[in-house]
Structures are given as C-alpha cells and as structure tokens.
Amino acid sequence: xxxxxxxxxxxxxxxxxxxxxxxxxxxxxxxxxxxxxxxxxxxxxxxxxxxxxxxxxxxxxxxxxxxxxxxxxxxxxxxxxxxxxxxxxxxxxxxxxxx
Amino acid sequence: xxxxxxxxxxxxxxxxxxxxxxxxxxxxxxxxxxxxxxxxxxxxxxxxxxxxxxxxxxxxxxxxxxxxxxxxxxxxxxxxxxxxxxxxxxxxxxxxxxxxxxxxxxxxxxxxxxxxxxxxxxxxxxxxxxxxxxxxxxxxxxxxxxxxxxxxxxxxxxxxxxxxxxxxxxxxxxxxxxxxxxxxxxxxxxxxxxxxxxxxxxxxxxxxxxxxxxxxxxxxxxxxxxxxxxxxxxxxxxxxxxxxxxxxxxxxxxxxxxxxxxxxxxxxxxxxxxxxxxxxxxxxxxxxxxxxxxxxxxxxxxxxxxxxxxxxxxxxxxxxxxxxxxxxxxxxxxxxxxxxxxxxxxxxxxxxxxxxxxxxxxxxxxxxxxxxxxxxxxxxxxxxxxxxxxxxxxxxxxxxxxxxxxxxxxxxxxxxxxxxxxxxxxxxxxxxxxxxxxxxxxxxxxxxxxxxxxxxxxxxxxxxxxxxxxxxxxxxxxxxxxxxxxxxxxxxxxxxxxxxxxxxxxxxxxxxxxxxxxxxxxxxxxxxxxxxxxxxxxxxxxxxxxxxxxxxxxxxxxxxxxxxxxxxxxxxxxxxxxxxxxxxxxxxxxxxxxxxxxxxxxxxxxxxxxxxxxxxxxxxxxxxxxxxxxxxxxxxxxxxxxxxxxxx
Numbered sequence: 132x133x134x135x136x137x138x139x140x141x142x143x144x145x146x147x148x149x150x151x152x153x154x155x156x157x158x159x160x161x162x163x164x165x166x167x168x169x170x171x172x173x174x175x176x177x178x179x180x181x182x183x184x185x186x187x188x189x190x191x192x193x194x195x196x197x198x199x200x201x202x203x204x205x206x207x208x209x210x211x212x213x214x215x216x217x218x219x220x221x222x223x224x225x226x227x228x229x230x
Numbered sequence: 231x232x233x234x235x236x237x238x239x240x241x242x243x244x245x246x247x248x249x250x251x252x253x254x255x256x257x258x259x260x261x262x263x264x265x266x267x268x269x270x271x272x273x274x275x276x277x278x279x280x281x282x283x284x285x286x287x288x289x290x291x292x293x294x295x296x297x298x299x300x301x302x303x304x305x306x307x308x309x310x311x312x313x314x315x316x317x318x319x320x321x322x323x324x325x326x327x328x329x330x331x332x333x334x335x336x337x338x339x340x341x342x343x344x345x346x347x348x349x350x351x352x353x354x355x356x357x358x359x360x361x362x363x364x365x366x367x368x369x370x371x372x373x374x375x376x377x378x379x380x381x382x383x384x385x386x387x388x389x390x391x392x393x394x395x396x397x398x399x400x401x402x403x404x405x406x407x408x409x410x411x412x413x414x415x416x417x418x419x420x421x422x423x424x425x426x427x428x429x430x431x432x433x434x435x436x437x438x439x440x441x442x443x444x445x446x447x448x449x450x451x452x453x454x455x456x457x458x459x460x461x462x463x464x465x466x467x468x469x470x471x472x473x474x475x476x477x478x479x480x481x482x483x484x485x486x487x488x489x490x491x492x493x494x495x496x497x498x499x500x501x502x503x504x505x506x507x508x509x510x511x512x513x514x515x516x517x518x519x520x521x522x523x524x525x526x527x528x529x530x531x532x533x534x535x536x537x538x539x540x541x542x543x544x545x546x547x548x549x550x551x552x553x554x555x556x557x558x559x560x561x562x563x564x565x566x567x568x569x570x571x572x573x574x575x576x577x578x579x580x581x582x583x584x585x586x587x588x589x590x591x592x593x594x595x596x597x598x599x600x601x602x603x604x605x606x607x608x609x610x611x612x613x614x615x616x617x618x619x620x621x622x623x624x625x626x627x628x629x630x631x632x633x634x635x636x637x638x639x640x641x642x643x644x645x646x647x648x649x650x651x652x653x654x655x656x657x658x659x660x661x662x663x664x665x666x667x668x669x670x671x672x673x674x675x676x677x678x679x680x681x682x683x684x685x686x687x688x689x690x691x692x693x694x695x696x697x698x699x700x701x702x703x704x705x706x707x708x709x710x711x712x713x714x715x716x717x718x719x720x721x722x723x724x725x726x727x728x729x730x731x732x733x734x735x736x737x738x739x740x741x742x743x744x745x746x747x748x749x750x751x752x753x754x755x756x757x758x759x760x761x762x763x764x765x766x767x768x769x770x771x772x773x774x775x776x777x778x779x780x781x782x783x784x785x786x787x788x789x790x791x792x793x794x795x796x797x798x799x800x801x802x803x804x805x806x807x808x809x810x811x812x813x814x815x816x817x818x819x820x821x822x823x824x825x826x827x828x829x830x831x832x833x834x835x836x837x838x839x840x841x842x843x844x845x846x847x848x849x850x851x852x853x854x855x856x857x858x859x860x861x862x863x864x865x866x867x868x869x870x871x872x873x874x875x876x877x878x
Binding site: 149152153154156222223225226227 | 851852853854855858859862
C-alpha cells in the first residue's frame with residue numbers, strides 16, 4: 132500500500148484532534164483530543180521512517196510516547212484537583228488568570 | 231624678600247577667618263584685630279616697596295610660587311603671586327586706604343552690635359582684592375575677582391534687615407555676575423589661543439595671536455571690567471550700593487572693587503595693544519560712562535548717591551585713559567591712585583556728616599555745616615578741590631594728563647574724546663561744587679524742620695518718631711574718624727604733585743605698562759587752560775544756582791534732564807523693560823515650548839502606548855481555548871510561511 136495514505140490518515144487524525152481541542156469544553160475530552168494529535172504525529176513519524184528507510188522517526192515516536200505518558204499523569208492530576216475544587220471539568224470555567 | 235608677598239594676603243585673610251569664626255568673645259577686641267591685621271599688611275607692603283625701590287627698574291618683578299593648584303596635563307594652574315610695579319601700586323593703595331577706612335569704621339560703627347562681623351567682612355574684602363592684584367595668572371585673578379564680588383555682596387547688604395539693602399546687595403551681585411561671565415570666557419579664549427593663562431607667556435605672545443582673537447579676548451575683558459568698575463552698560467548696581475554703611479562705600483569706590491576693572495585692562499595692556507577695535511570700544515565705554523556718571527551726579531540730592539555718580543564718572547576717565555593705549559595706561563593708574571585718596575576722603579567726610587546729622591543723607595536738609603564740623607569741612611573741602619582739579623592738588627595733575635592724552639589720540643577720535651573729557655571736567659566742577667555748597671554753606675535747613683511732616687501732620691507715631699530723634703545736633707566726629715580723613719586729605723593735596731614732579735610715577739610704572747608720548751594737536755598749556763576755563767564755568771554755574779540764592783528744602787520739579795538724571799537716566803527702567811521683561815518673555819516662550827513640544831512628545835508617546843496596550847489587553851480573555859486558537863493560528867501561519875518560502 133502507498134505509504135502516503137498513512138500520511139493522509141495522520142493529517143485527518145491531527146485535524147480531528149485539533150478541532151476537538153478548540154471546540155470541546157470538557158477538559159477530559161480536550162485531553163483525549165490532545166492525545167489524538169500526539170498519536171497522529173507518531174503515525175506521521177513512523178510513516179516517514181518507513182518512507183526514508185531509517186529508524187529516526189521510530190525513535191522519535193518512542194520519545195513522544197514517553198512524553199505523552201508523563202503528560203497524562205500530570206494533566207489528569209490537574210484535572211482531578213480542578214474538578215474537586217470547582218465541581219466542573221469545563222475549561223471555560225478555569226479562567227482565574229484573566230485580567 | 232619674595233617670601234613676604236604671601237603675607238600681604240595672609241594677614242587680612244587671617245583676620246577674616248578669626249573674626250568670622252571667633253564668635254562673640256571677640257566682640258570687644260574684634261575691630262582692633264581687624265584694623266591691626268590690615269595695617270600689618272600695609273607695613274609688609276611698605277617693606278616690599280622699599281625692597282623693590284632698591285632694585286633696578288628691570289628687575290622689579292618678584293614672584294612667589296606657593297603650590298600647584300590644578301596640574302592636569304597641559305592645563306597648569308599654579309598659585310603663584312607676582313609683585314611688580316603695577317601690583318605694588320595697588321597693594322599700597324588697597325592696604326593704605328583700606329587701613330584708614332578700618333580705623334574710621336571703629337568710630338563709625340561704634341553703636342552697631344555686629345561690628346566684629348563688619349570688620350571680618352572688611353578684612354575679607356581686602357584679602358580678596360589683594361589676591362586679585364597679586365595673582366600671576368588669570369585663573370587666580372578670577373578667584374580674587376569672585377572674592378571681591380562676595381565681600382561686596384556681604385558688605386552692601388550688611389544692614390540686611392532693611393529690604394532695600396538686601397535688594398541692593400543682590401543687584402550688585404547679579405550685575406557683577408554678568409561681567410564675571412565675560413572674564414571666564416576671556417580666560418577660556420586665552421587658554422585656547424595661548425595654551426596657558428599665566429601673565430608672563432600670555433602677554434609675551436599676545437602679538438602672535440590673530441587680531442580677531444585679541445579683539446574677542448579684549449571685548450570679553452572689557453565686559454568683565456564694566457561689571458566690576460560700574461561702566462555703562464553694567465553701571466546700575468553702583469548707585470544702589472550706597473545702601474551699605476558709608477565706610478563700605480569708601481572702600482568700594484576708592485581702594486577696591488571698582489578699581490579692579492581698570493587694573494584688569496591695564497594688566498592686559500599687551501592684548502589691547504594688538505586689538506585697536508577693542509581699544510576703541512574701551513574708550514567709548516569710558517567716555518559714555520564719564521558723562522553718564524557726571525550727569526547723574528548733578529541731580530542727586532542724596533549726598534552718597536551724588537558721590538557715587540562722581541565715582542562712576544571718574545572711573546570713566548580711567549577706562550578712557552586705559553583705552554588710549556600706551557599713551558594713557560600710566561595716567562589711568564595715576565588718576566586711580568589720586569582718586570583713591572580724594573574719593574575715600576570725600577566718602578569718609580560724607581559719613582562724618584551723616585554721623586552728625588542722625589544719618590540724614592538728603593543734602594537739602596543740610597546747609598551751613600562748616601561751623602559745626604570744622605575738621606570735616608576742611609578735609610572734605612580739600613578732597614573737593616582735588617577732584618575738580620584745582621591747580622596744584624592731586625586731581626589737577628592726574629586728570630589733566632588724561633585730557634591731554636585723549637587729545638593726543640589724534641584724528642577725529644582725539645577731538646571727540648578730548649572734548650568729552652573736557653566737558654566731563656566742567657560737569658565734575660558743577661556737581662561737586664553743588665554738593666559742597668548744599669552741605670557746608672548757606673542757611674541751615676535742618677533747624678525746625680522735623681515738626682512738619684507733610685504726609686501725616688497729626689499722626690501720633692510720626693510725632694513720637696520725631697521726638698526720639700529730635701532736631702539734629704551737628705557735631706564733629708570722634709578722633710578715630712577724623713584722623714583718617716586728615717591723612718587722606720593730605721594725600722589728596724600732595725599726591726598729584728608728588729607723583730608728577732620729575733615724572734616719578736611715569737618712570738615707576740613704565741617698565742610694566744609701557745609708555746609712549748602722543749602727538750597732541752594742542753599744546754599742554756592750551757589743554758590746561760581749557761580745563762581751567764571748564765572748571766571756572768562749572769563752579770560758577772553751581773554757585774549761581776546753589777550759592778547765590780537759598781536752596782529749596784524740597785526738590786523742585788526740574789527740567790526733563792534733571793528728572794531723568796534723578797532716575798539715573800532711566801537705567802533701571804531700561805533694564806527692566808529690556809532685560810527683565812525680555813527675560814520673562816523668553817522664559818515664558820521656553821516654558822510654552824517645553825509644555826507643548828517636549829512634553830507633547832513624551833506624553834503623546836506614553837498615551838499612544840497606553841491606548842494600544844488597552845486594546846491589546848482584550849486579547850487576553852482568560853479562555854484557554856481562545857489561547858489555543860491563537861497558538862494554532864500562529865503555528866498554521868509558520869507552516870504556511872515555511873511552505874511559501876520553499877515554494878519560492
């Protein structure tokens with residue numbers, strides 16, 4: 132199969148993720164969309180790795196996974212504590228830093 | 231012997247320090263300390279004078295290097311004193327007349343509780359003036375110059391509780407500052423031209439500099455001299471300076487202060503010799519001031535102000551002579567010395583009259599005082615004869631020489647300057663005779679006059695005030711005051727003849743100032759004759775007006791000229807309209823420019839940034855998603871830009 136199709140898929144997934152980040156209010160969903168964007172990037176890396184015939188992209192994908200895992204740990208903790216204090220997981224409610 | 235020079239300055243300086251810092255425990259002896267130290271300086275001056283006389287005319291310059299003041303690369307300012315014939319003459323005049331005035335002040339200021347401080351200031355004045363004439367470079371001279379300005383400020387405003395005295399002191403100081411600016415610019419010009427400001431090298435190489443440079447330096451020096459010597463256009467402070475105690479007036483007018491300008495010009499003779507244009511301006515200033523002061527002197531009823539006008543006029547003679555170049559330098563200094571004697575005598579005489587008349591200064595309230603104050607009358611009368619140039623007295627010799635030199639200038643200039651000097655001699659005779667007649671002759675106008683007070687005929691306080699003073703009882707002054715007057719009178723009588731016989735003064739000063747005989751279109755005898763005619767005319771006119779008929783106790787309205795002269799020829803009005811108003815307008819327009827332009831730029835840019843940031847602030851709305859949109863938008867833009875660049 133033509134590897135370019137994987138790139139199209141990656142772009143599609145990234146767009147879906149980005150749209151979700153921008154339009155959804157629920158912090159958990161926004162978080163999942165971020166994960167979606169990260170994985171779309173991973174897919175693109177791996178595809179390029181295959182297309183160029185070297186392993187650089189695959190290694191970067193591993194790094195991305197590690198970073199994503201760490202991010203999930205911290206991000207979920209923040210979301211949980213936010214929900215505990217404000218009884219809401221809406222990102223629009225967390226606007227304390229506004230001037 | 232050279233090492234004694236510093237002692238000349240140190241003695242009065244020590245007196246000033248001790249008296250001003252010593253506090254009240256010196257009140258009892260302060261005046262004697264001041265007088266002794268000033269006399270000590272005079273004695274040192276005499277010793278040095280004897281030393282100088284013992285040398286050849288060529289070797290009569292002594293210098294004493296004290297310390298390096300500002301040694302910075304090429305800029306070398308040393309504290310070095312220089313004693314030559316010119317400074318020696320000034321030293322003797324300053325310390326001699328100054329000491330006599332100190333002695334006089336003991337009696338004059340007897341009832342003033344701040345007498346110790348007064349003597350401290352007097353000593354400071356002497357020290358500053360001595361530094362001025364003994365300095366070996368222009369920068370050190372500037373120090374003395376400023377010191378004289380400070381001391382005159384302190385002394386003119388000595389009775390500072392009177393607002394008029396405080397104002398007069400401020401005026402003198404400010405007007406002098408204008409002249410000081412001239413001196414500082416002259417010093418800077420000298421440094422850029424000659425690379426130094428020591429007298430020796432500057433005056434030696436003056437001939438090498440371009441005429442334009444020399445003219446600029448000369449004019450700046452003249453500005454400085456105008457300030458200190460009260461020459462037109464910086465003359466306005468002198469009349470008001472009469473607010474100070476009378477000994478101060480005597481000191482300022484005879485021995486110190488106003489002579490400094492003449493000294494500066496004569497000392498810088500080499501510079502002026504190379505700048506004929508500057509010399510011409512000097513003579514014009516001298517000539518104008520000569521008439522200006524004389525006219526003002528004719529109209530004043532205040533005895534001290536009449537004498538102040540006379541000083542201005544006489545200094546005008548000296549400046550005129552100094553502007554004539556080598557034919558006049560010696561005579562300028564000679565007139566300065568003789569003037570020092572008779573003007574000090576006249577002022578001390580005026581002070582003595584005031585002392586006996588309850589500090590009344592209006593000559594219309596004097597009259598017939600010769601019977602009550604015989605010593606004052608005789609000494610004042612001798613000073614009077616000397617200043618009008620009565621044959622045989624000192625003013626005759628010195629003024630006559632200046633008039634001769636003015637004619638000898640040659641050409642139309644010579645005729646004009648000579649004519650002005652002759653006219654001045656006539657007016658001098660007029661106003662001095664007027665002072666003499668109004669004060670010492672005629673009917674006493676001080677009797678019975680206090681009871682009538684036109685402003686408040688029935689007011690209680692006025693009557694009480696009159697009761698406290700009562701009718702004045704003219705009496706002769708104490709001996710500390712009469713002795714200096716007698717000594718000065720002797721000087722006024724004999725000084726001129728002593729200097730003139732065998733051209734003693736000429737030979738003494740010639741090595742420093744240089745001298746050349748002019749070619750006068752008139753013979754010396756003709757000039758003397760003309761001067762005598764002017765003298766008789768002036769005295770006669772004054773006698774016709776003030777001697778033959780009684781002097782009215784209230785000033786008549788007078789002609790236009792009289793009224794103008796009473797107001798000092800509108801000098802203050804002129805200054806007010808041109809300088810004060812002009813200055814106000816200038817500052818106002820500068821303030822306007824500052825407010826609109828400078829503040830406009832600063833405030834405008836601040837307001838612009840404020841408004842811009844107020845709008846930009848809206849972007850930060852607190853919604854995380856909108857930040858995310860801008861981030862995505864930015865990232866998209868970057869990607870697009872990258873792609874675009876690659877495509878191109």
